[in-house]
Amino acid sequence: MDITLHFAPNTCARVPMIALEEIGCEYHTELVAFMRGDHQSPQYLALNPKGRVPLLVVDGKVLTENVAILHWLSSEFPEAKLLPVYQNNFDNALVIADLAFCASTLHGLVTRLRIPHFFCDTVEAIPRVFQMAEQAMRPNFALMDERLSKGLWWYGDQWSIVDVYINWIWFRVAGTAFDTSPYPHLARHSMTLSQRPSVQRVLRRHEEAAEWLASRGLEVKFDGAGAVKAAAS
Template sequence: MLALYYYPGNASLLPHMMLREIGAEFELRLVDRGQNAQKSAEYLKLNPSGRIPVLVDGDLVLFETAAIALHLADKFPQAGLAPALGTSERAEFYKWMIHLTNTPQAEYRAWFYPHEHVSDEAAAPAVKQASSERLNRMFDVISEQLGDRTWLLGDRFSAADLFLFMLIRWGRGMPRPPRSLPNLNALAERVLARPAVQQAIDAEGLKAPIF
């Protein structure tokens, strides 16, 4: 059976939502960040970087959120969370998955943990402010690319939309949250309405406002 090491609302939310969409049997294994469990010797054997999530699939132990998402899309093609291999639509899917993990997801590190980017704690607020401004520009670009389409791939729902939903959710406490962009808000509402997403949110005990 698949096992997902998670913490509520963390990057593990993406593969958790995907597993619910797929309808696969899996076990959720809580990594209690409140107790710094992600830095425990036991967890570091799974992911030496000490970050969440990790997916265990038989003998495969996989970390990195985007890698887990791509593995699940490939392992369960019948779920339709990615277009067919070798198609231009699949290339567009890769583009969005890589962009989301390399650009806004990576930038959130400076927003949430500005102290990691300075040697003088007094500079942390400036790092956070600059990160907020960069995130605003990133979401502006995503909004422009999305336009009035239903999903990032047009009429086709994919794991990329779940990824974007998670990133929109992470920005709910920003001075200008991503949901303030009407088309991003509309996409997030469409994702939130999906039964599998509701199941993941309920299982993790996430409370309103969701995004």
């Protein structure tokens, strides 16, 4: 099986890359340089008309969207135990709901916290976009913190790729002006996950990719905190 993951450093493509590392299968990667316009090139759009990452190509077939990619990887490589599997369809659907919670409910708010200036057409509106996203995110962070207060991982003692997605959400939000101090269990969860070998390997790969882009003037500069501060001054 020939597997290629198209990714950009620090994006949510980190999640399926960690999944592939957990699986231990051979796979290839293709770096997408947003600042060079790779995601809008005819070649990339022919594969993914959405112009986004992650993009997984399996034996020439294309799969997009993290929920679909992670569900397929879990089903194709059950020995990796990326997701819990139950004997009834309803409980399995609840697992998909957890992935969708990360990919839809949370991810959309992350983008507004990270790049609020992308969601308004005046500088004066930037702080308000951030504030509204912050207000919407806090109940979700409280929900996750409460659940993680009851166990090591999202599913108690059982690690899953949902933990990796939650960790990516935390990583992106913690890099903004969003105060994460009220969520100690999420912070603990992040520290615990960071010790996992698969996570450490992928973090190094993303750091190397970011350094490669920076050396060519192609680093992505989405400074949400800076944009909010500048707009408020």
